[in-house]
Amino acid sequence: MNERARPESIAATLERSPYFMPFSMNRAFKKAPRLMARAEGMYYYTPEGRKILDGTSGLWCVNAGHCRKPIVEAVQKGVATLDFAPSFQMGHPLAFEFAERLTKFLPEGMTKIFFTNSGSESVDTALKLALAYHRVRGEGHRVRLIGREKGYHGVNFGGTAVGGIVGNRKIFGALVAGVDHIRHTHDLQRNAFSRGQPKHGAELAEDLERLTQLHDPSTIAAVIVEPVACSGGIFVPPVGYLQKLREICDKHGILLIFDEVITGWGRLGKPFATDHFGVMPDLITSAKGITNGTVPMGAVFMKESLYEAFMTGPELAIELPHGYTYSAHPLACAAGLGTLKVYEDEGLLTRAAELAPYWEEAAHSLKDCPNVIDIRNIGLIAAIELAPRAGAPSARGLEAHVKAFEKGCYMRVSGDTIALAPPLIVQKSEIDQLFGTAREVLKSVA
Numbered sequence: 001m002n003e004r005a006r007p008e009s010i011a012a013t014l015e016r017s018p019y020f021m022p023f024s025m026n027r028a029f030k031k032a033p034r035l036m037a038r039a040e041g042m043y044y045y046t047p048e049g050r051k052i053l054d055g056t057s058g059l060w061c062v063n064a065g066h067c068r069k070p071i072v073e074a075v076q077k078g079v080a081t082l083d084f085a086p087s088f089q090m091g092h093p094l095a096f097e098f099a100e101r102l103t104k105f106l107p108e109g110m111t112k113i114f115f116t117n118s119g120s121e122s123v124d125t126a127l128k129l130a131l132a133y134h135r136v137r138g139e140g141h142r143v144r145l146i147g148r149e150k151g152y153h154g155v156n157f158g159g160t161a162v163g164g165i166v167g168n169r170k171i172f173g174a175l176v177a178g179v180d181h182i183r184h185t186h187d188l189q190r191n192a193f194s195r196g197q198p199k200h201g202a203e204l205a206e207d208l209e210r211l212t213q214l215h216d217p218s219t220i221a222a223v224i225v226e227p228v229a230c231s232g233g234i235f236v237p238p239v240g241y242l243q244k245l246r247e248i249c250d251k252h253g254i255l256l257i258f259d260e261v262i263t264g265w266g267r268l269g270k271p272f273a274t275d276h277f278g279v280m281p282d283l284i285t286s287a288k289g290i291t292n293g294t295v296p297m298g299a300v301f302m303k304e305s306l307y308e309a310f311m312t313g314p315e316l317a318i319e320l321p322h323g324y325t326y327s328a329h330p331l332a333c334a335a336g337l338g339t340l341k342v343y344e345d346e347g348l349l350t351r352a353a354e355l356a357p358y359w360e361e362a363a364h365s366l367k368d369c370p371n372v373i374d375i376r377n378i379g380l381i382a383a384i385e386l387a388p389r390a391g392a393p394s395a396r397g398l399e400a401h402v403k404a405f406e407k408g409c410y411m412r413v414s415g416d417t418i419a420l421a422p423p424l425i426v427q428k429s430e431i432d433q434l435f436g437t438a439r440e441v442l443k444s445v446a
């Protein structure tokens with residue numbers, strides 16, 4: 001057996017490992033690691049062979065389940081055919097084929113696609129596109145970008161700046177100039193234990209008007225929000241909130257960007273949250289489920305008018321000086337084509353709508369568990385918010401995460417909120433297992 005594959009040896013060397021883990025408690029993790037060595041369908045397997053139910057689709061990305069054959073085979077074939085091809089002033093057929101196929105799944109009116117390699121890159125691309133769009137149309141005075149408190153838009157400079165999670169921002173300096181934030185929509189007092197969209201809070205969208213009055217609307221290029229804010233703790237938009245944001249943006253000529261890195265690809269029961277809520281943004285950022293997490297990829301989808309605004313100068317000029325070495329990487333395109341096939345063949349992009357009522361009941365059945373102060377749900381997403389321990393925020397959440405793993409379920413936590421979003425192939429029996437385990441865990445976490 002290869003030395004590197006031996007579980008005992010992996011665990012023994014972890015404490016000295018050079019691997020600086022992302023968004024992790026490196027020292028604590030390396031002393032007591034939680035490792036996944038293999039995956040199939042709804043399950044991970046630890047190096048010792050323990051089966052772990054995947055309650056959060058990896059990192060909200062494995063929407064079709066793990067190691068799906070059509071995707072694996074597409075990648076295997078792809079890598080043996082074309083390992084890499086430059087995308088600057090050159091191309092390869094899969095990029096064009098994938099873009100064409102993608103358009104069939106996008107909300108009506110989203111017709112053009114810019115490829116990136118992650119959600120963070122999609123966000124920064126969308127922000128740059130918004131600024132450049134105004135500039136090429138003679139509105140270069142629109143330089144401000146607006147995000148929302150508690151929002152998560154990845155970790156690049158633009159995304160960190162428009163993001164609204166304090167812990168992700170505070171140690172990284174002044175970030176990007178010209179950014180402001182509207183208020184978040186989390187309101188335990190009025191909305192705790194809402195099922196689906198909370199009733200109260202549409203008026204919070206009017207906070208955008210406060211910023212238009214402060215800065216003058218003519219200085220604002222774009223507003224970016226997650227239709228359902230996920231990584232910051234799962235906040236479902238109040239009824240009417242997104243519609244109001246759209247109205248205010250329209251009134252002032254501000255672009256609206258929906259960050260659908262998580263909400264895209266079937267999570268809410270329609271291909272995109274844009275379809276679910278019936279509110280059309282100008283740009284959509286995507287990643288994760290676009291390739292089922294198999295090969296890193298992201299994309300920005302945009303309205304025809306945005307693309308057309310750039311196609312006006314001399315033909316022998318580069319219209320957008322932006323892109324990544326790996327934009328439209330052939331392997332990612334192959335994985336994406338395989339992924340779309342699975343989504344389509346198995347009807348996965350609407351499956352969450354069928355399961356949502358069962359999911360909602362299962363989630364809210366935990367209401368009587370110790371320390372639960374709120375439960376939120378939409379589509380195949382659920383949040384179980386726990387009261388923080390006095391003086392130790394996030395400790396209770398972390399303990400729940402670790403105990404769930406010990407009991408055979410992977411559940412992500414955001415602070416003291418347990419976040420559940422299983423692959424869209426989940427069966428009712430697995431939903432029972434997930435919430436049954438959550439109940440046991442909650443009973444054992446003091």
Ligand SMILES: Cc1ncc(COP(=O)(O)O)c(C=O)c1O
Pocket residue numbers: 117118119120121123152153154155226230231259260261262287288
């Ligand atoms: C809404 C949203 N935007 C952007 C990102 C960043 O994506 P990535 O980690 O692929 O850069 C995430 C990641 O969770 C996300 O949830």
